[in-house]
Amino acid sequence: MDVLKSMFKSNVRQYGMIVALVAITVLFQIMTDGILLKPLNVTNIIQQYSFILVLAIGMVMVIITGHIDLSVGSVAAFVGAVAAVMMVDYGMPFYVVIVLSLIIGGLVGAWQGFWIAYMKIPSFIVTLAGMLIFRGLTMDVLDGQSIAPFPKLFQKMSNGFLPDFGDGKLHTLSIVLGIGLSILTILQEIRDRRTQQKYGFDVLPLPLFYAKLVAIAAVINLFTYVLAQYKGIPFILIILFVLVVVYSFVMKKTVMGRHTYALGGNEKAAMLSGVKTKRVTFWVFVNMGVLSALSGLIFAARLNAATPKAGVNFELDAIAASFIGGASASGGIGSVMGAIIGGLVMAVMNNGMSIMGIGIDRQQVIKGLVLMLAVAFDIYNKKKNAV
Amino acid sequence: MAGEILEMRGITKTFPGVKALENVNLKVKEGEIHALCGENGAGKSTLMKVLSGVYPHGSYEGDILFKGQTCEFKDIKQSESLGIVIIHQELALIPYLSIAENIFLGNEQKRNGIIDWNETIVRTRELLATVGLNENPNTLITSLGVGKQQLVEIAKALSKKVKLLILDEPTAALNEEDSENLLKLILQLKGQGISSIIISHKLNEIAKVADSITILRDGKTIETLDMRADEVTEDRIIKGMVGRDLTQRYPERVPQIGETIFEVKNWTVYHPQHDRKVIDNVHMHIRRGEIVGIAGLMGAGRTELAMSIFGRSYGRNISGQIVKDGREVQYRSISDAIDNGVAYVTEDRKQYGLILIDDIKRNISLANLNKISRRAVVNENEEVVVSETFRKKMNIKTPSVLQKTGNLSGGNQQKVVLSKWIFSEPDILILDEPTRGIDVGAKYEIYTIINQLAAEGKGVLVISSELPEILGLCDRVYIMSEGRITGEVNRKDATQEKLMRYMTKGKGE
Numbered sequence: 047m048d049v050l051k052s053m054f055k056s057n058v059r060q061y062g063m064i065v066a067l068v069a070i071t072v073l074f075q076i077m078t079d080g081i082l083l084k085p086l087n088v089t090n091i092i093q094q095y096s097f098i099l100v101l102a103i104g105m106v107m108v109i110i111t112g113h114i115d116l117s118v119g120s121v122a123a124f125v126g127a128v129a130a131v132m133m134v135d136y137g138m139p140f141y142v143v144i145v146l147s148l149i150i151g152g153l154v155g156a157w158q159g160f161w162i163a164y165m166k167i168p169s170f171i172v173t174l175a176g177m178l179i180f181r182g183l184t185m186d187v188l189d190g191q192s193i194a195p196f197p198k199l200f201q202k203m204s205n206g207f208l209p210d211f212g213d214g215k216l217h218t219l220s221i222v223l224g225i226g227l228s229i230l231t232i233l234q235e236i237r238d239r240r241t242q243q244k245y246g247f248d249v250l251p252l253p254l255f256y257a258k259l260v261a262i263a264a265v266i267n268l269f270t271y272v273l274a275q276y277k278g279i280p281f282i283l284i285i286l287f288v289l290v291v292v293y294s295f296v297m298k299k300t301v302m303g304r305h306t307y308a309l310g311g312n313e314k315a316a317m318l319s320g321v322k323t324k325r326v327t328f329w330v331f332v333n334m335g336v337l338s339a340l341s342g343l344i345f346a347a348r349l350n351a352a353t354p355k356a357g358v359n360f361e362l363d364a365i366a367a368s369f370i371g372g373a374s375a376s377g378g379i380g381s382v383m384g385a386i387i388g389g390l391v392m393a394v395m396n397n398g399m400s401i402m403g404i405g406i407d408r409q410q411v412i413k414g415l416v417l418m419l420a421v422a423f424d425i426y427n428k429k430k431n432a433v
Numbered sequence: 434m435a436g437e438i439l440e441m442r443g444i445t446k447t448f449p450g451v452k453a454l455e456n457v458n459l460k461v462k463e464g465e466i467h468a469l470c471g472e473n474g475a476g477k478s479t480l481m482k483v484l485s486g487v488y489p490h491g492s493y494e495g496d497i498l499f500k501g502q503t504c505e506f507k508d509i510k511q512s513e514s515l516g517i518v519i520i521h522q523e524l525a526l527i528p529y530l531s532i533a534e535n536i537f538l539g540n541e542q543k544r545n546g547i548i549d550w551n552e553t554i555v556r557t558r559e560l561l562a563t564v565g566l567n568e569n570p571n572t573l574i575t576s577l578g579v580g581k582q583q584l585v586e587i588a589k590a591l592s593k594k595v596k597l598l599i600l601d602e603p604t605a606a607l608n609e610e611d612s613e614n615l616l617k618l619i620l621q622l623k624g625q626g627i628s629s630i631i632i633s634h635k636l637n638e639i640a641k642v643a644d645s646i647t648i649l650r651d652g653k654t655i656e657t658l659d660m661r662a663d664e665v666t667e668d669r670i671i672k673g674m675v676g677r678d679l680t681q682r683y684p685e686r687v688p689q690i691g692e693t694i695f696e697v698k699n700w701t702v703y704h705p706q707h708d709r710k711v712i713d714n715v716h717m718h719i720r721r722g723e724i725v726g727i728a729g730l731m732g733a734g735r736t737e738l739a740m741s742i743f744g745r746s747y748g749r750n751i752s753g754q755i756v757k758d759g760r761e762v763q764y765r766s767i768s769d770a771i772d773n774g775v776a777y778v779t780e781d782r783k784q785y786g787l788i789l790i791d792d793i794k795r796n797i798s799l800a801n802l803n804k805i806s807r808r809a810v811v812n813e814n815e816e817v818v819v820s821e822t823f824r825k826k827m828n829i830k831t832p833s834v835l836q837k838t839g840n841l842s843g844g845n846q847q848k849v850v851l852s853k854w855i856f857s858e859p860d861i862l863i864l865d866e867p868t869r870g871i872d873v874g875a876k877y878e879i880y881t882i883i884n885q886l887a888a889e890g891k892g893v894l895v896i897s898s899e900l901p902e903i904l905g906l907c908d909r910v911y912i913m914s915e916g917r918i919t920g921e922v923n924r925k926d927a928t929q930e931k932l933m934r935y936m937t938k939g940k941g942e
Contacts, residue, residue: 241814242814245814245817245818247814247817299810299811299813300806300809300810300811301802301803301806301809301810301811302809303811304795304798304799304802304811305802307788307791307795308788308791308795308799311788311789311790311791312784312785312787312788312789312790314784314785315779315784315785315786315787315788316788316799317746317767318743318746318767318777318779318785318786319767319771319799319800319853320744320767320768320770320771320772320800320857321768321799322766322768378788378790378791379790
């Protein structure tokens with residue numbers, strides 16, 4: 047029992063977030079008379095908020111280092127615009143354009159990272175400047191007009207689904223993928239458990255472990271089943287899934303991830319322990335630039351147009367998602383999974399309130415309050431635990 | 434002689450767990466310069482904070498009499514209104530305000546709530562003339578050197594109609610010429626009837642200006658000497674400062690000293706902002722299995738020396754050679770130094786040593802993550818095993834290595850820091866004040882660990898402000914003063930008096 051208690055205690059924030067997400071989902075499911083979790087709507091939520099979730103992954107890393115990035119919306123718009131010019135005006139193939147766009151995003155990030163990491167200009171200032179600069183450049187590139195339409199295949203990135211085989215009633219491939227993923231996850235869990243036992247660590251008691259495996263399998267398969275009832279797994283979900291897995295792994299398991307947390311937790315101590323703090327900060331911003339570019343491409347593909355107004359307020363949603371997901375404004379604390387859950391909380395609320403016909407004005411107020419309360423809860427918790 | 438301007442009687446001040454001052458008495462005569470001497474941590478600054486009201490009445494025991502009146506100061510404002518002004522070691526001027534604005538900060542010359550700038554400027558000119566500073570009142574503080582800033586501080590004190598001026602290490606950051614000027618100014622103020630209390634480590638300066646001296650040791654008044662009546666030599670003062678017994682116990686150790694593994698030659702370092710040598714042509718060497726001490730008073734440059742060696746983490750224009758195992762090496766960055774077997778345990782655990790929001794295992798592994806990683810992927814299970822080993826070996830008292838280091842006691846925090854650096858497998862360990870703020874029992878454990886490290890053939894460099902610690906632990910001691918090595922003493926020849934003599938040796942002596 048002690049094992050359980052200590053495991054729960056050290057993960058209160060994570061579990062708290064999941065509980066909050068489930069509660070909000072159930073709440074809106076009831077208030078929207080079951081529309082929220084209809085297959086069509088679930089697919090919609092994923093496609094509508096994917097570009098925010100991509101940004102949230104990069105943003106939480108920036109926040110963990112103790113910085114902030116206000117420019118991501120403008121950068122996303124800028125890259126979207128450049129991509130549109132390359133694809134529509136110059137007729138370049140979309141895969142070349144995607145690679146070039148990500149490189150441009152990386153260069154933008156390198157520009158900002160240089161000023162922040164090496165010149166020690168506060169990130170708030172550098173990225174505020176970036177927000178203006180890249181918004182202006184977006185308008186320049188687009189000449190104040192929208193550019194459209196994109197090639198069909200490029201649009202698929204945001205609007206497409208995995209192909210299907212079988213009778214077409216239920217999306218078979220999605221179901222198969224769900225089962226495959228469950229098996230992989232279960233195998234991984236069993237392997238982790240074995241390794242931990244080999245090291246002689248405490249592990250979950252066997253019945254509970256089985257219960258956990260069943261729960262994981264149930265959630266995964268229920269989710270893919272819901273999606274399969276509509277058109278199957280959206281292509282964008284695959285991209286998101288890969289990003290989340292890769293970045294979670296980097297942040298949790300690699301030296302680079304450790305150095306990022308250490309830098310945010312205590313920059314001087316990290317530096318005196320041999321962490322190359324400037325280099326880490328620089329690369330975190332380069333990474334943010336690349337993810338902003340990806341977000342811009344996804345958004346442009348979904349809209350099937352690059353517009354001068356694209357990406358407005360994206361940065362605020364990404365920042366809010368990170369903080370709702372448990373990141374600390376003073377750095378050193380946060381997680382990729384948390385930011386994703388935070389982003390989903392916002393997405394479900396947005397979507398649910400829109401279905402209910404609540405005006406944009408009220409929506410903003412409610413979202414603001416949720417952000418406020420989530421962070422207040424966090425700080426209250428920390429005070430209580432700091433004995 | 435006139436009567437007493439200040440009398441502090443039976444002052445006792447306790448902090449949780451520590452008696453900082455115990456029944457301290459201090460008498461300052463009207464119109465004299467009174468020096469306050471003692472080792473680091475003897476209680477000088479605490480006493481002055483009691484006097485100026487930083488520690489309000491009620492938080493200490495004893496009485497303060499100023500001009501015969503009992504005083505119960507609740508804050509600095511009250512003591513200042515009577516003319517007791519303290520100038521701290523770290524100057525409290527605001528860099529981006531002008532001289533005039535700084536002098537009258539909190540004491541603005543105003544009419545009907547609006548600042549009268551003409552009056553401010555006129556009065557600033559008068560004050561600057563008094564302290565002999567020829568500057569425009571509108572000059573920003575940041576464009577002045579430290580010496581001139583010190584004069585502005587004194588002008589500020591004068592603007593408050595100071596009767597008793599307290600100077601905490603006024604010349605610590607000044608060069609010789611500026612120090613000379615400052616001392617002259619203090620003598621000149623004495624001529625105008627202003628009494629002063631000077632806290633200083635520089636005994637030659639004290640001998641020059643002070644009329645009497647009170648010596649503190651371990652929070653107690655040892656004696657008050659009259660410089661004019663008695664024949665007071667520097668040795669006499671030193672004897673008063675250090676006359677403490679070696680009461681602390683140190684673990685037994687038979688040193689096994691091998692060949693030289695680490696050498697620093699012609700090491701000179703400049704201050705990161707000012708054009709001032711912080712480390713001046715230092716030579717030193719460490720041998721295998723040897724524990725070498727660096728003694729010195731606050732501001733002698735010990736930490737700066739250590740950090741500049743440790744991957745140039747302090748200072749600029751660093752010149753000189755480092756020789757390790759007979760080969761000259763260059764440490765361009767901290768990770769360079771760590772990879773080449775140098776470890777530096779910082780003086781300030783909480784600010785520079787630990788990531789307090791992270792748990793014990795993450796702190797221990799941080800400096801050598803590669804050892805438990807394969808292709809940059811950290812093996813977290815291995816990490817737990819490593820930290821558990823250290824927890825047992827170092828006797829870190831905690832239920833689990835998942836405990837956040839911010840929740841540990843000082844001694845246990847220090848053991849985590851030491852674990853981190855031992856895990857980085859260094860040949861040379863530089864320990865900066867390794868037992869600061871740690872209780873006696875934990876100190877003994879830390880000494881044992883240090884001895885073990887030496888026994889394993891590592892070279893250990895210990896920086897400490899506690900002379901008994903240096904004498905009890907080290908095989909050989911370098912003494913620093915004003916950025917230079919002023920002496921080198923072997924264990925058998927070392928006495929506290931001898932070390933103190935070198936520690937207080939100024940330039941040009």
